[in-house]
Amino acid sequence: GANKNKYRPMKWLTENSYPNDLQAKSPKAALISLVRDEELDGILQSMRQLEFHWNRRYRYPWIFFNEKPFSEEFKAATSNATLAQTEYHLVPHAHWATPSHINQTLYHNSLDYLSLTSVGKGHLLSYHAMIRWQSGLFYLHPALAAYEYYWRVEPDVHFFCDIPYDPFRFMQGTGMVYGFNMAILDDARSFASLWSTTRDFITAYPDLVHPEASLDWLLDPQTGLTYNNCQFFSNFEIGSLAFFREDEGNRKYFDWLEERGGFYYSRWGDAPVHTLSVSMFLPPDRVWWFRDIGYQHDIARHCPPPGPSESLAAAAAAAPTITGHRASTTSTGSSTVTSTSSSSSSEGEEY
Numbered sequence: 001g002a003n004k005n006k007y008r009p010m011k012w013l014t015e016n017s018y019p020n021d022l023q024a025k026s027p028k029a030a031l032i033s034l035v036r037d038e039e040l041d042g043i044l045q046s047m048r049q050l051e052f053h054w055n056r057r058y059r060y061p062w063i064f065f066n067e068k069p070f071s072e073e074f075k076a077a078t079s080n081a082t083l084a085q086t087e088y089h090l091v092p093h094a095h096w097a098t099p100s101h102i103n104q105t106l107y108h109n110s111l112d113y114l115s116l117t118s119v120g121k122g123h124l125l126s127y128h129a130m131i132r133w134q135s136g137l138f139y140l141h142p143a144l145a146a147y148e149y150y151w152r153v154e155p156d157v158h159f160f161c162d163i164p165y166d167p168f169r170f171m172q173g174t175g176m177v178y179g180f181n182m183a184i185l186d187d188a189r190s191f192a193s194l195w196s197t198t199r200d201f202i203t204a205y206p207d208l209v210h211p212e213a214s215l216d217w218l219l220d221p222q223t224g225l226t227y228n229n230c231q232f233f234s235n236f237e238i239g240s241l242a243f244f245r246e247d248e249g250n251r252k253y254f255d256w257l258e259e260r261g262g263f264y265y266s267r268w269g270d271a272p273v274h275t276l277s278v279s280m281f282l283p284p285d286r287v288w289w290f291r292d293i294g295y296q297h298d299i300a301r302h303c304p305p306p307g308p309s310e311s312l313a314a315a316a317a318a319a320p321t322i323t324g325h326r327a328s329t330t331s332t333g334s335s336t337v338t339s340t341s342s343s344s345s346s347e348g349e350e351y
């Protein structure tokens with residue numbers, strides 16, 4: 001019955017087993033990283049694990065961004081860490097420089113405040129350029145114009161389990177728009193006024209909010225009105241570039257935030273900004289929790305639950321409508337499961 005097939009992985013999601021015509025339609029997707037030369041060891045660590053546990057089978061390109069030119073050493077080392085193509089791009093100056101409408105006095109006062117509270121790295125000038133770019137500008141980079149999906153990778157993160165399917169193909173096959181791995185609570189002082197600014201935006205543009213959007217999960221149960229500070233931990237993101245580039249709500253929302261200067265006068269991070277954007281402009285069923293990807297950033301870590309991959313199950317469920325044929329009707333056996341175990345059957349080094 002239906003239940004038996006529920007956890008059957010879609011053949012086309014797994015390594016080398018999908019039909020050629022589907023293989024040909026592999027999504028245009030890239031692994032992207034904003035990174036500095038001095039973070040070379042860190043990005044090599046992230047690359048080694050993601051390549052070992054996943055990308056060596058898929059060979060999606062790596063695209064690196066920096067506000068300064070990368071050194072030859074950085075390029076040589078990173079291109080040697082993958083069999084896929086690598087690209088190195090400068091962030092356009094206008095996307096990194098502090099915009100002229102920002103009041104420098106207010107900005108420097110806020111740097112002082114943020115260093116007193118020692119919230120994150122909010123006292124660093126570069127941090128403000130970084131959160132602004134990651135919030136609303138990265139997807140406008142010409143190097144990504146031909147791409148449909150991105151997977152954001154930071155230096156020094158960990159992917160410690162095999163990923164037995166293609167998350168990009170999963171996004172495309174299920175019509176998902178945004179994927180996350182962890183949701184966290186951050187220090188509310190770091191994004192003071194983001195919530196009231198967002199509420200003002202909703203009041204100004206109620207029609208841009210998706211009719212099925214749900215913001216309930218972001219509301220403090222005590223007041224029912226204030227932001228509970230929950231956010232997708234955006235150092236891991238797998239998303240649709242078309243959504244960020246083209247959704248009118250998302251574009252207008254970023255412009256609204258930009259005008260009010262909170263990337264500088266506060267520390268409106270890309271994590272709460274993307275969380276709010278995704279929650280306002282998408283129905284919840286377009287957002288996916290990649291719970292079957294083992295991942296760690298600093299002290300925050302997510303281990304996949306044992307048992308069947310829910311992503312594969314969701315893909316199988318979506319497949320009849322998406323591919324126009326039922327992929328799993330021929331089999332009646334008990335469910336076959338591609339597990340997300342951390343062991344690797346591969347020869348050689350493990351990461």
Ligand code: GDP
Pocket residue numbers: 033034035036039065066067068120121126127130153154155235
């Ligand atoms: P945190 O996760 O909030 O502590 O912020 P990180 O320091 O990890 O920075 C987030 C991402 O932006 C990482 O991929 C960093 O490598 C990158 N990043 C941060 N600041 C800069 C910068 O000034 N220049 C460049 N090129 N990358 C940066």
Ligand code: MN
Pocket residue numbers: 154235297
């Ligand atoms: Mn980080």
